[in-house]
Amino acid sequence: MGRFEYIPTSFLSILFIFCFCPMVLSLLSQNQTKTMINLSKNLPPPVPWNASYPPCSWMGVDCDPTNSSIVGISLIRYSLSASDFLPLVCKIQTLEHFDVSNNRLSSVPDGFITECGKIKGLKKLNFSGNMLGGDLPSFHGFDALESLDMSFNNLEGSIGIQLDGLVSLKSLNLTSNNFGGSIPTKLGNSTVLEHLVLSVNQFGGKIPDELLSYENLTEVDFRANLLSGSIPSNIGKLSNLESLVLSSNNLTGEIPASLFNLTKLSRFEANQNNFIGPVPPGITNHLTSLDLSFNNLSGPIPEDLLSPSQLQAVDLSNNMLNGSVPTNFSPNLFRLRFGSNHLSGNIPPGAFAAVPNLTYLELDNNDLTGTIPAELESCRKLALLNLAQNHLTGVLPPLLGNLTNLQVLKLQMNKLNGAIPIEIGQLHKLSILNLSWNSLGGSIPSEITNLSSLNFLNLQSNNLSGSIPTSIENLKFLIELQLGENQLSGVIPSMPWNLQASLNLSSNHLSGNIPSSFGTLGSLEVLDLSNNKLSGPIPKELTGMSSLTQLLLANNALLSGEIPKFSQHVEVVYSGTGLINNTSPDNPIANRPNTVSKKGISVHVTILIAIVAASFVFGIVIQLVVSRKNCWQPQFIQSNLLTPNAIHKSRIHFGKAMEAVADTSNVTLKTRFSTYYTAIMPSGSIYFIKKLDCSNKILPLGSHDKFGKELEVFAKLNNSNVMTPLAYVLSIDTAYILYEYISNGSLYDVLHGSMLDWGSRYSIAVGVAQGLSFLHGFASSPILLLDLSSKSIMLKSLKEPQVGDVELYHVINPLKSTGNFSEVVGSVGYIPPEYAYTMTVTIAGNVYSFGVILLELLTGEPPVTDGKELVKWVLDHSTNPQYILDFNVSRSSQEVRSQMLAILKIALVCVSTSPKARPNMNTVLQMLLNVG
Numbered sequence: 001m002g003r004f005e006y007i008p009t010s011f012l013s014i015l016f017i018f019c020f021c022p023m024v025l026s027l028l029s030q031n032q033t034k035t036m037i038n039l040s041k042n043l044p045p046p047v048p049w050n051a052s053y054p055p056c057s058w059m060g061v062d063c064d065p066t067n068s069s070i071v072g073i074s075l076i077r078y079s080l081s082a083s084d085f086l087p088l089v090c091k092i093q094t095l096e097h098f099d100v101s102n103n104r105l106s107s108v109p110d111g112f113i114t115e116c117g118k119i120k121g122l123k124k125l126n127f128s129g130n131m132l133g134g135d136l137p138s139f140h141g142f143d144a145l146e147s148l149d150m151s152f153n154n155l156e157g158s159i160g161i162q163l164d165g166l167v168s169l170k171s172l173n174l175t176s177n178n179f180g181g182s183i184p185t186k187l188g189n190s191t192v193l194e195h196l197v198l199s200v201n202q203f204g205g206k207i208p209d210e211l212l213s214y215e216n217l218t219e220v221d222f223r224a225n226l227l228s229g230s231i232p233s234n235i236g237k238l239s240n241l242e243s244l245v246l247s248s249n250n251l252t253g254e255i256p257a258s259l260f261n262l263t264k265l266s267r268f269e270a271n272q273n274n275f276i277g278p279v280p281p282g283i284t285n286h287l288t289s290l291d292l293s294f295n296n297l298s299g300p301i302p303e304d305l306l307s308p309s310q311l312q313a314v315d316l317s318n319n320m321l322n323g324s325v326p327t328n329f330s331p332n333l334f335r336l337r338f339g340s341n342h343l344s345g346n347i348p349p350g351a352f353a354a355v356p357n358l359t360y361l362e363l364d365n366n367d368l369t370g371t372i373p374a375e376l377e378s379c380r381k382l383a384l385l386n387l388a389q390n391h392l393t394g395v396l397p398p399l400l401g402n403l404t405n406l407q408v409l410k411l412q413m414n415k416l417n418g419a420i421p422i423e424i425g426q427l428h429k430l431s432i433l434n435l436s437w438n439s440l441g442g443s444i445p446s447e448i449t450n451l452s453s454l455n456f457l458n459l460q461s462n463n464l465s466g467s468i469p470t471s472i473e474n475l476k477f478l479i480e481l482q483l484g485e486n487q488l489s490g491v492i493p494s495m496p497w498n499l500q501a502s503l504n505l506s507s508n509h510l511s512g513n514i515p516s517s518f519g520t521l522g523s524l525e526v527l528d529l530s531n532n533k534l535s536g537p538i539p540k541e542l543t544g545m546s547s548l549t550q551l552l553l554a555n556n557a558l559l560s561g562e563i564p565k566f567s568q569h570v571e572v573v574y575s576g577t578g579l580i581n582n583t584s585p586d587n588p589i590a591n592r593p594n595t596v597s598k599k600g601i602s603v604h605v606t607i608l609i610a611i612v613a614a615s616f617v618f619g620i621v622i623q624l625v626v627s628r629k630n631c632w633q634p635q636f637i638q639s640n641l642l643t644p645n646a647i648h649k650s651r652i653h654f655g656k657a658m659e660a661v662a663d664t665s666n667v668t669l670k671t672r673f674s675t676y677y678t679a680i681m682p683s684g685s686i687y688f689i690k691k692l693d694c695s696n697k698i699l700p701l702g703s704h705d706k707f708g709k710e711l712e713v714f715a716k717l718n719n720s721n722v723m724t725p726l727a728y729v730l731s732i733d734t735a736y737i738l739y740e741y742i743s744n745g746s747l748y749d750v751l752h753g754s755m756l757d758w759g760s761r762y763s764i765a766v767g768v769a770q771g772l773s774f775l776h777g778f779a780s781s782p783i784l785l786l787d788l789s790s791k792s793i794m795l796k797s798l799k800e801p802q803v804g805d806v807e808l809y810h811v812i813n814p815l816k817s818t819g820n821f822s823e824v825v826g827s828v829g830y831i832p833p834e835y836a837y838t839m840t841v842t843i844a845g846n847v848y849s850f851g852v853i854l855l856e857l858l859t860g861e862p863p864v865t866d867g868k869e870l871v872k873w874v875l876d877h878s879t880n881p882q883y884i885l886d887f888n889v890s891r892s893s894q895e896v897r898s899q900m901l902a903i904l905k906i907a908l909v910c911v912s913t914s915p916k917a918r919p920n921m922n923t924v925l926q927m928l929l930n931v932g
């Protein structure tokens with residue numbers, strides 16, 4: 001996500017109007033001026049077209065160099081839903097390109113096709129990213145049309161001759177619709193078509209031979225359709241082809257040899273089909289990228305496959321290839337994947353001497369023998385090395401410690417022996433380290449605890465002895481730790497607090513007591529200590545492990561005492577111990593089927609870590625300089641304490657507060673309308689100071705008293721999930737509001753900057769719902785949120801959210817603001833569709849924004865990615881909910897998955913297109929609690 005997206009566009013457009021407009025001379029014909037003014041009247045806000053300026057200066061309007069005629073109109077991402085304005089556009093007879101992508105249009109009126117079809121010079125039409133349904137319209141006229149983009153809509157039916165009249169068509173993009181039938185072959189003048197993108201539809205049947213007459217094709221993309229049969233053997237006729245993508249179909253047969261005559265073909269992807277036969281020699285002679293993974297290819301890999309020097313990426317994983325790994329590698333090789341085949345022989349050491357760009361290397365799940373070549377150390381860019389599930393022997397070369405860019409190292413299920421080299425501690429970027437199921441000996445080097453980015457550490461089933469390094473606690477980001485089935489001895493040290501999925505120390509020789517510090521592992525689900533020599537009682541503190549589902553203690557003969565009372569959802573296995581279960585018979589602990597869903601809202605303060613990356617703060621500072629240079633002469637008018645709390649009263653020092661906001665290095669956070677500064681008071685205590693964005697002229701002259709009164713009301717709100725103001729300072733044109741300091745920052749930063757487990761995400765969802773339900777609950781005048789987004793929700797702890805920016809709606813009157821309405825009402829991605837025409841902030845609108853926050857929590861994705869709203873992405877994939885969920889979280893257990901799916905349903909109701917279909921926040925809260 002760019003960090004500059006929230007620069008208030010109103011500010012930019014003001015700048016634009018005042019600085020550039022006078023230079024635009026109006027030479028446009030009266031006809032076109034009139035048409036454009038008429039058009040502007042037919043376009044609802046937020047289209048920022050102002051009839052008092054010449055049309056050539058309007059945003060999205062392109063004129064020829066002399067400004068005498070209009071050549072282009074772009075109306076992108078305005079939530080336009082009514083199509084009636086479209087035929088008006090066709091009155092501009094000089095139009096060359098027209099782009100209405102990323103709106104909500106549901107149809108193209110006939111009038112548009114008939115009228116625009118007559119425009120002699122119209123070259124480009126872009127309707128992508130709308131809600132067009134039904135059949136593809138028949139295009140008549142459009143003699144000059146070169147590019148037609150109707151991708152990302154809901155068009156359906158088969159394509160016959162609708163496009164055949166487009167004699168100049170060079171580029172056709174229909175990706176991501178629901179078209180069926182066979183691949184269209186009547187696409188205008190067969191000598192001109194260059195780009196044919198039909199991916200992600202339901203086109204079936206064979207790849208038609210007729211297509212081969214389009215000899216100027218450079219790009220063919222049929223990915224993710226239902227195509228069957230084989231690739232036409234004379235595909236070599238398409239001699240201009242540069243990119244051929246056939247992935248995810250049901251194609252069969254052999255890879256045709258005529259492909260190698262395509263000297264311009266650089267990318268060939270045919271993965272996830274049923275291709276058979278060999279990988280033909282010579283196939284990579286001209287390619288930079290080849291993907292034939294997940295097919296049924298057999299035979300050996302041609303010896304010269306990897307040697308052509310332009311080659312960058314080869315993926316042949318998941319086939320039935322045998323023979324050995326080729327020894328000559330292209331110096332430009334970046335990605336090599338041969339996993340899950342039947343390759344045998346050694347990993348050729350010489351191959352790695354001169355492949356400096358190699359970043360991904362996967363040879364896992366083959367029959368490779370011999371040792372891990374130390375020569376790999378010269379591949380300094382390597383980020384992923386996966387040699388797991390082979391028959392590799394020998395030691396782990398210490399030189400691998402030079403691969404300091406490694407993020408994933410998987411060597412499990414081989415026959416490696418010797419000790420884990422201490423050099424492994426140099427791999428500072430490592431997040432996954434799996435050495436399990438080998439014969440590694442010696443002790444666990446304490447250097448391994450230098451790997452500060454580690455999320456998964458698996459050393460299970462080796463011959464490791466000695467004790468567990470006490471510094472293991474330093475692995476702050478560790479989520480799962482597997483040390484079972486070794487010879488480890490000594491006592492169990494404290495564990496990293498963030499452990500989530502499981503901690504497995506079973507089948508070792510560990511002795512001493514179970515550490516009471518385990519009680520702080522609030523996110524851990526499975527704790528396996530079975531088959532050790534532990535003694536003493538189960539510390540009472542363990543009942544505080546709020547996420548625990550399984551506590552496995554069997555075969556620790558010296559464990560004794562009474563089992564403390566765990567929550568009923570915890571399964572405790574204690575056979576082969578001296579533990580006594582005195583829990584009542586109707587609440588048996590051991591071996592209960594673990595089916596009941598667990599976890600209420602466990603709200604407890606966890607150890608906090610600040611995760612605001614330095615680069616992020618830097619980004620904010622730049623933004624401030626760019627967008628806010630001119631509103632920086634604070635002249636203070638009044639200041640007031642709001643809080644009744646005597647401690648805050650004694651600590652807050654207005655002078656210090658204003659010193660802090662004068663220094664941009666104190667900027668900690670930025671929401672859509674405000675900037676948060678950190679201020680250290682003379683007492684040493686820290687507060688947040690929020691400065692309201694001044695570009696919206698929030699404080700008209702004379703309104704200061706009224707503003708003070710408003711804030712007094714908000715200061716009295718008493719809800720643990722709502723941020724309440726403690727004090728304020730007003731200047732001529734803006735306001736500074738003081739709050740308690742919240743060290744975790746915003747939900748957005750935490751969710752998109754680190755790993756947040758499901759327990760926390762669920763608590764956050766419930767907490768935000770509680771806050772909103774409270775704010776909406778004032779029957780006479782509900783408090784509405786102007787900008788509800790994950791950036792305006794602060795995290796007191798990783799489970800305690802507070803809804804911020806609560807006062808904005810009462811301070812910034814969107815209708816009177818200098819910006820236009822939808823720029824004022826919230827952040828892109830959270831704005832409900834109806835705001836475009838209702839022009840009021842509503843309860844149902846807030847529910848929509850809350851639904852988007854739920855989707856963020858479920859998917860781990862930001863509200864907008866590459867211009868696509870999360871809501872639309874989720875709706876596009878709603879038939880495959882498992883794909884939507886954040887896999888890092890959903891994989892932790894079946895129970896988590898089913899909770900996530902239940903909450904996905906709630907989120908989808910919240911983001912219903914019709915405001916009436918959305919439940920109120922109270923109902924949403926109840927629904928969320930029922931899932932818990």
Ligand SMILES: *[C@@H]1O[C@H](CO)[C@@H](O)[C@H](O)[C@H]1NC(C)=O
Nearest residue numbers: 029030031032034035091093
């Ligand atoms: C202006 O519009 C009128 C009526 O719509 C049309 O008859 C006339 O030819 C147009 N003039 C130009 C210069 O396009």
Ligand SMILES: *[C@@H]1O[C@H](CO)[C@@H](O)[C@H](O)[C@H]1NC(C)=O
Nearest residue numbers: 128149151171173195197219
């Ligand atoms: C559709 O495909 C064309 C040709 O490859 C490409 O230029 C265009 O960006 C694509 N449109 C979208 C929305 O991706």
Ligand SMILES: *[C@@H]1O[C@H](CO)[C@@H](O)[C@H](O)[C@H]1NC(C)=O
Nearest residue numbers: 166167168188189190191192
């Ligand atoms: C097809 O294109 C060729 C080359 O541009 C042109 O000579 C021919 O007239 C076109 N055919 C039609 C039907 O427009």
Ligand SMILES: *[C@@H]1O[C@H](CO)[C@@H](O)[C@H](O)[C@H]1NC(C)=O
Nearest residue numbers: 189190191192193215216240
């Ligand atoms: C086909 O492509 C070639 C090479 O780019 C070009 O010279 C030729 O004019 C194209 N043919 C048509 C009909 O556009």
Ligand SMILES: *[C@@H]1O[C@H](CO)[C@@H](O)[C@H](O)[C@H]1NC(C)=O
Nearest residue numbers: 226228229249250251252274
């Ligand atoms: C794929 O093709 C095979 C025959 O090659 C056929 O048996 C199978 O049903 C097809 N699968 C689908 C999903 O169309």
Ligand SMILES: *[C@@H]1O[C@H](CO)[C@@H](O)[C@H](O)[C@H]1NC(C)=O
Nearest residue numbers: 234236256257258259260261
């Ligand atoms: C490749 O091209 C050569 C000459 O251009 C031709 O003789 C040969 O038959 C072609 N090979 C295939 C498989 O089409």
